Amino acid sequence: MAALNFVLSVSLLIAFGIRVGQADCPDEWVQYQGSCYFFVNNYTTWHGSSKYCQSQNAELVAVESQDENDFLLRYIHRFRCAFNSQFWLDATDMILEGVWEWAQSLEALTYFNWGPNEPNGQLNEDCIVVRDDNGEWNDISCTDRRYFICEKKNVPSSCVSDADQVIG
Incomplete structure (x- = not known):
């Protein structure tokens, strides 16, 4: 009986096009x-x-892997005619020069994609951009103007229910 319920549940999910585990x-x-x-x-x-980004209940993007960096670069290339520039990341070394951390969490970066001779530690280059041509990172002044990417992390799918919710 349990196997039949499982098959029916999976069939319903497929029939209604619900993507389990996706945001x-x-x-x-x-x-x-x-x-x-x-x-x-x-x-x-x-x-x-x-x-x-915070006004959108999000943060500047925190790139945590080469896969994520590659994904962002693919989308940046799709919008190249509209943007054709660099994009802010959430990382900064404003608190301690040379110690890069994500502003949203104050966690140290564990993945980097620095371009050649970067970060170069020039005066007041405390924020990071990702380049639109190759996805490499560059530290620049936070007062420069660039495009940006907001990220909402760990957004549940509509299939995830609240554990405290009582049904029935």
């Missing part, structure tokens, strides 16, 4: 591995970008 993203956001990304066509400072 439900707002319109115009892109889903990738449990997060939603929004490529913002607005040229602003790192602080302005971060503030905008």
Whole structure:
């Protein structure tokens, strides 16, 4: 009987096109591995970008793997005509020069994709951009203006229910 219930459940999920384990993203956001990304066509400072993302219940993107960096670069290339520039990441060394951490969590970066001779530690280059041509990272001044990407992490799918919810 349990096997029949399982088969029926899976059949219903397939019939209704429900994607278990994938994020439900707002319109115009892109889903990738449990997060939603929004490529913002607005040229602003790192602080302005971060503030905008927070207004969307998100943060500037925190790139944590080569796969994620490659995914972002593919989308940046799709929008090349609209953007053709660099994009802010959430990383900064504002607190301690040379110690890069994600601003949203204050966790040290465990993945880097620095370009040649980067970070170069020039005065006041405390924020990171990802380059649109090759996906490499560069440290620049946080007051420069760039495009940006917001990320909503670990967005549940509509199939995930609240553990405290009583049904029936």
